[in-house]
Amino acid sequence: MKNQEIAKMFYEISKFLEMDNVSFKPYAYQKAALTLETLKDDIGEIYRKGGLKALKEIPNIGENIAKKIKEVLTTGRLRYYEEFKKKMPIDLDEIVRVEGVGPIKAKVLYEKLGVANLRQLEEAARSGKIAPIAGFGEKTQANIIEAVEFLKRSHGRFLLGEILPVANEVADRLRALKEVKKIEIAGSLRRMKETIGDVDILITSDDPSRVMDVFTSQPGVVKIWGKGSTKSSVRMKEGFDMDLRVIPSRSYGAALQYFTGSKEHNIALRKIAMDRGLKLNEWGLFKGSHLIASETEEDIYRALGSSWIPPEIREGRGEIDAARDGTLPDLISVKDIRGDLHVHSNWDGGADSIWDIAQFAMKMGYDYVGISDHTRFLKIERGLDEKKIRERNGEIDRLNEKLKRSGRRFKILKGCEANIMTDGSIDIEDEVLAELDYVIAGVHSRVKMTRAAMTERICRAAMENPYVDILSHPTGRILKRRDEYEIDFDQILKAAQKTGTALEVNSYFERLDLNDVNILRAKKAGIRMCVNTDAHRADQMHQITFGIAQARRGWAEKKDIINAWPVEKMLASLR
DNA sequence: GCCGTTTTCGGCCCGACTGTTTTCAGTCG
Numbered sequence: 001m002k003n004q005e006i007a008k009m010f011y012e013i014s015k016f017l018e019m020d021n022v023s024f025k026p027y028a029y030q031k032a033a034l035t036l037e038t039l040k041d042d043i044g045e046i047y048r049k050g051g052l053k054a055l056k057e058i059p060n061i062g063e064n065i066a067k068k069i070k071e072v073l074t075t076g077r078l079r080y081y082e083e084f085k086k087k088m089p090i091d092l093d094e095i096v097r098v099e100g101v102g103p104i105k106a107k108v109l110y111e112k113l114g115v116a117n118l119r120q121l122e123e124a125a126r127s128g129k130i131a132p133i134a135g136f137g138e139k140t141q142a143n144i145i146e147a148v149e150f151l152k153r154s155h156g157r158f159l160l161g162e163i164l165p166v167a168n169e170v171a172d173r174l175r176a177l178k179e180v181k182k183i184e185i186a187g188s189l190r191r192m193k194e195t196i197g198d199v200d201i202l203i204t205s206d207d208p209s210r211v212m213d214v215f216t217s218q219p220g221v222v223k224i225w226g227k228g229s230t231k232s233s234v235r236m237k238e239g240f241d242m243d244l245r246v247i248p249s250r251s252y253g254a255a256l257q258y259f260t261g262s263k264e265h266n267i268a269l270r271k272i273a274m275d276r277g278l279k280l281n282e283w284g285l286f287k288g289s290h291l292i293a294s295e296t297e298e299d300i301y302r303a304l305g306s307s308w309i310p311p312e313i314r315e316g317r318g319e320i321d322a323a324r325d326g327t328l329p330d331l332i333s334v335k336d337i338r339g340d341l342h343v344h345s346n347w348d349g350g351a352d353s354i355w356d357i358a359q360f361a362m363k364m365g366y367d368y369v370g371i372s373d374h375t376r377f378l379k380i381e382r383g384l385d386e387k388k389i390r391e392r393n394g395e396i397d398r399l400n401e402k403l404k405r406s407g408r409r410f411k412i413l414k415g416c417e418a419n420i421m422t423d424g425s426i427d428i429e430d431e432v433l434a435e436l437d438y439v440i441a442g443v444h445s446r447v448k449m450t451r452a453a454m455t456e457r458i459c460r461a462a463m464e465n466p467y468v469d470i471l472s473h474p475t476g477r478i479l480k481r482r483d484e485y486e487i488d489f490d491q492i493l494k495a496a497q498k499t500g501t502a503l504e505v506n507s508y509f510e511r512l513d514l515n516d517v518n519i520l521r522a523k524k525a526g527i528r529m530c531v532n533t534d535a536h537r538a539d540q541m542h543q544i545t546f547g548i549a550q551a552r553r554g555w556a557e558k559k560d561i562i563n564a565w566p567v568e569k570m571l572a573s574l575r
Numbered sequence: 576g577c578c579g580t581t582t583t584c585g586g587c588c589c590g591a592c593t594g595t596t597t598t599c600a601g602t603c604g
Binding site: 032062104134187259261262266267268279280 | 578586589603
């Protein structure tokens with residue numbers, strides 16, 4: 001993933017430049033990084049085909065940045081970046097994650113105290129060395145200690161799947177109050193980002209004081225940071241902070257738009273406002289001092305010549321242009337999903353029987369459910385061998401008969417989640433794979449291999465096995481625990497393209513794999529995807545919400561997601 | 576460092592808050 005690597009370098013350069021108080025250049029590098037991150041084609045490929053000229057044709061890549069990309073591609077290094085690193089060998093990315101410390105403070109701390117990483121930052125703060133530095137002080141030092149502690153405890157972010165249920169519960173509690181007129185969760189949670197920093201809730205109310213009382217005294221609040229008539233802020237027992245803001249009814253739409261973000265989206269939108277001689281802020285859209293739009297988000301987007309944009313794609317990845325041109329994607333939604341293809345039964349390590357799973361799937365309104373038990377190699381999950389798979393298939397046949405007799409059109413599909421062994425082979429005989437409706441394959445062992453070996457393992461062997469239809473959790477990352485495998489994702493995309501293999505969007509909240517950016521790349525490459533839950537208990541099938549949210553963030557439409565298709569069409573596409 | 580229906584220079588998003596100051600720099604969203 002050369003694009004991602006170079007993007008990361010540019011992000012860091014942007015911070016180094018900010019540190020030196022350089023104006024505007026940081027912005028240029030940031031934009032270049034964002035462009036690279038979401039670029040459809042491999043940057044190396046672009047360079048090979050069209051040289052420097054082709055690089056310069058990419059938006060936000062000019063003369064100088066093109067040359068730097070060329071340098072990375074041809075030498076594997078970037079002197080400009082290395083010089084920054086040499087001058088200031090600090091873990092900038094880690095340090096600026098501490099609330100209240102930005103690039104400029106980081107620089108001072110390095111020069112005065114030699115602080116190069118989080119540990120040293122904490123040490124310096126705890127030994128009282130930070131307070132005496134000009135521009136810092138006691139309060140800043142205490143804040144740094146608290147911020148570092150927080151970061152260590154939580155890595156600074158919370159998982160969407162952990163935080164959304166809590167936030168919804170709070171929102172429901174407030175919604176029930178007669179003093180609350182409108183209420184909405186804003187921020188990255190509304191955008192359904194895979195990880196969330198804190199929660200912003202917006203309300204309108206004629207009598208906020210009682211709402212604030214309820215908010216700050218509700219169960220789960222462990223600390224009240226502040227309580228006023230327009231804003232209250234609390235820490236919840238789960239460790240994240242929640243803000244409640246009371247918004248004047250008239251500017252509700254403007255505030256909702258503003259607090260939903262993302263920052264990049266808002267910057268782009270404000271720019272458009274400016275181009276039209278208008279000004280956009282959290283109070284509304286203004287021409288001079290005259291208010292043009294503010295009550296609803298729709299009003300604001302419309303006044304800027306755009307249709308309303310779903311929060312999930314407000315990430316500054318071209319959504320505003322698309323909205324203006326009328327080419328916004330018709331995003332996939334939960335109700336489009338006809339069935340879940342990745343559910344484990346109690347034949348392997350799952351908790352529930354196939355019949356219970358089917359009942360649950362019917363309750364969810366699905367047309368089918370695919371049982372994809374683990375296979376032989378995965379002993380810890382009681383993986384099924386060929387004989388067991390056949391026995392289980394027999395049970396599925398009997399249950400399908402039963403469904404048919406009772407007049408239900410619901411179908412249980414025979415699948416498995418086979419293991420991709422280190423040499424790329426599949427741990428089940430082809431003969432048995434052929435008897436299944438579909439085959440998922442995934443890596444569950446030896447997750448640390450060289451990039452070349454892991455890429456080949458997944459691509460050449462597994463994807464080209466004629467029976468493998470879907471690749472489960474393709475990049476292998478576990479949020480806050482484990483990075484992606486070392487893989488060349490572009491190669492995986494190519495293999496999927498060539499073989500028609502679908503890539504899974506795994507909805508399990510610690511995986512969310514593919515992630516939003518990779519979904520967008522897969523979509524652009526015309527690759528089919530499949531939003532599954534990997535449920536090990538029937539009720540986990542509800543987690544489809546999280547996968548769908550990521551699919552939406554990756555601009556996926558019904559046509560991109562095979563389990564949004566009628567079952568016959570879906571099955572036909574696999575074989 | 577990028578960009579251009581303001582096109583090779585002169586712009587580049589904006590406001591609030593915090594902590595440090597005594598008029599503002601840095602950070603955040």
